[in-house]
Amino acid sequence: MLKDDLAKLLKLQEIDSRIFDQEAEAGGIPEKLKERQDALKAKQDALHAIKKKAEDAAKEKKLLELDVDSKNQQIKKLNNQLNEVKTNKEYSALQQEITHAKEDVLKAEEAIIEKLMLDDDIKLKLAKGAEEVKAEEARLKAEEEKLTAEGKQLEEALKTEKTEREALAAGVEDKKLLARYEQIRANAGNGVAAITIVNNSCGGCGTMLRPQETIEIHKFTHVVECEDCGKIFCG
Numbered sequence: 001m002l003k004d005d006l007a008k009l010l011k012l013q014e015i016d017s018r019i020f021d022q023e024a025e026a027g028g029i030p031e032k033l034k035e036r037q038d039a040l041k042a043k044q045d046a047l048h049a050i051k052k053k054a055e056d057a058a059k060e061k062k063l064l065e066l067d068v069d070s071k072n073q074q075i076k077k078l079n080n081q082l083n084e085v086k087t088n089k090e091y092s093a094l095q096q097e098i099t100h101a102k103e104d105v106l107k108a109e110e111a112i113i114e115k116l117m118l119d120d121d122i123k124l125k126l127a128k129g130a131e132e133v134k135a136e137e138a139r140l141k142a143e144e145e146k147l148t149a150e151g152k153q154l155e156e157a158l159k160t161e162k163t164e165r166e167a168l169a170a171g172v173e174d175k176k177l178l179a180r181y182e183q184i185r186a187n188a189g190n191g192v193a194a195i196t197i198v199n200n201s202c203g204g205c206g207t208m209l210r211p212q213e214t215i216e217i218h219k220f221t222h223v224v225e226c227e228d229c230g231k232i233f234c235g
């Protein structure tokens with residue numbers, strides 16, 4: 001009887017809707033995992049950038065230290081020369097040179113101190129960055145475990161639902177009606193093919209039905225599809 005078949009289709013729809021949702025959820029798992037992997041990558045990149053900054057700062061500091069060394073040697077040399085000059089003019093020129101070199105040393109030493117202070121700042125940032133990477137790694141691991149468990153659970157649930165659906169589908173007598181149901185479902189974005197009348201309207205699209213249509217549908221003498229959304233009225 002058509003009425004029985006339509007009732008079975010409605011039950012089938014219930015299961016199929018659950019399968020539809022579960023499959024969508026299972027399909028979303030790789031994306032969720034990728035989100036966490038991207039978050040970890042961002043933290044790793046940030047830490048890498050700080051490390052690079054630390055290396056650059058160390059190089060600059062080394063250069064400044066070399067500069068101070070060479071300037072100090074120059075000052076020593078100039079001081080020695082002071083003892084050998086003959087004229088006042090030469091003497092004051094040398095002294096001026098020494099003064100400039102000393103100023104340069106002072107400047108370089110100030111820059112080194114600045115770098116040392118920056119060093120502390122970078123060290124703090126490095127420690128913080130490393131901590132954040134570690135936390136993100138833990139988060140990823142937890143998410144992986146959670147999603148793997150969820151995936152397994154979904155797989156099990158889907159297996160059960162599909163076995164149930166096969167049995168129900170086999171019980172539909174009108175195979176043409178079943179094929180029609182499958183066809184509509186495959187084409188519908190939400191996987192829905194079987195609907196009922198809800199408040200004198202189509203349960204699929206909400207279109208108001210004429211009283212005559214409602215009567216026709218409830219006679220269950222032939223299959224009625226919604227004129228607007230094309231879904232099958234099952235009651």
Ligand SMILES: [Zn+2]
Nearest residue numbers: 202205226229
């Ligand atoms: Zn409709």
